[in-house]
Amino acid sequence: MSDRDWTLRVTPTEAGVRLELDLADLDGAPVTAAIALDRAEARHFARAMLAAAGDAAERTFPHPPLADEA
Numbered sequence: 001m002s003d004r005d006w007t008l009r010v011t012p013t014e015a016g017v018r019l020e021l022d023l024a025d026l027d028g029a030p031v032t033a034a035i036a037l038d039r040a041e042a043r044h045f046a047r048a049m050l051a052a053a054g055d056a057a058e059r060t061f062p063h064p065p066l067a068d069e070a
Helices: 039-060
Strands: 006-012 016-026 029-038
Touching: 016 039, 029 039
Parallel strands: none
Antiparallel strands: 006 016, 016 029
């Protein structure tokens, strides 16, 4: 594990990738969730994660007022 309470590992496979999410403490015990994705599923998952990260960044950081709003 890392300094975080979770770790994400990605391993290439012949058909695509395997994602493993390790949680250090889920109700008092460590847990690993694993999912195997083919290449198309992996691309779709990656796009969804990037979209979610961008949406979170937009919601987190304030936007400066535009010239016509000031």
